[in-house]
Amino acid sequence: QKEVEQNSGPLSVPEGAIASLNCTYSDRGSQSFFWYRQYSGKSPELIMFIYSNGDKEDGRFTAQLNKASQYVSLLIRDSQPSDSATYLCAVNGDSSYKLIFGSGTRLLVRP
């Protein structure tokens, strides 16, 4: 059973701080890694994807991938109250299109 694990949170950070969200996965053959943001009552929105080891930056977001440790993370710099949401980690593996989702981490950014 392929699994994706996330701490459910909530992770509470003050406005302006760096929020660090973590995800581990069980399938060593996984190739693609995604972070979705989901506001309450809304559908998931893709915010980052990463395919290679290392860091990938997009604005205030940085995705980090370590395949040896089977670990992927999302850093949000200068966190804003509008970043308060649930962040879902998703992984696909030997099948290029199936996504396996983690349970999500709820992030609260305190003004």
Add this chain to the structure above:
Amino acid sequence: SAVISQKPSRDICQRGTSLTIQCQVDSQVTMMFWYRQQPGQSLTLIATANQGSEATYESGFVIDKFPISRPNLTFSTLTVSNMSPEDSSIYLCSVQGLAGGPPYNEQFFGPGTRLTVL
């Protein structure tokens, strides 16, 4: 990314009835999927909607309960049959890849259908 719409956005249904959810995309896409998100839970893949052929169902989901159609590259339907309160959930379609374009793995979700079964 493609613009995805779903109808209805929400519905309240009686036990034993069926509901068909529509997913429409403004571009021809390679892959279409149906997910379920139960209250407070993450997303679970129900099936992959295959154009012109039977859908591919994940473990725990069967065609009799969740018949799926995909008549073309822009449209799919999911029916939730013989509903019970346990089927109360958000149902989401997602798409991946523009038909004829380069392959990529990112999936994008529709706005979802919130179903309540009484």
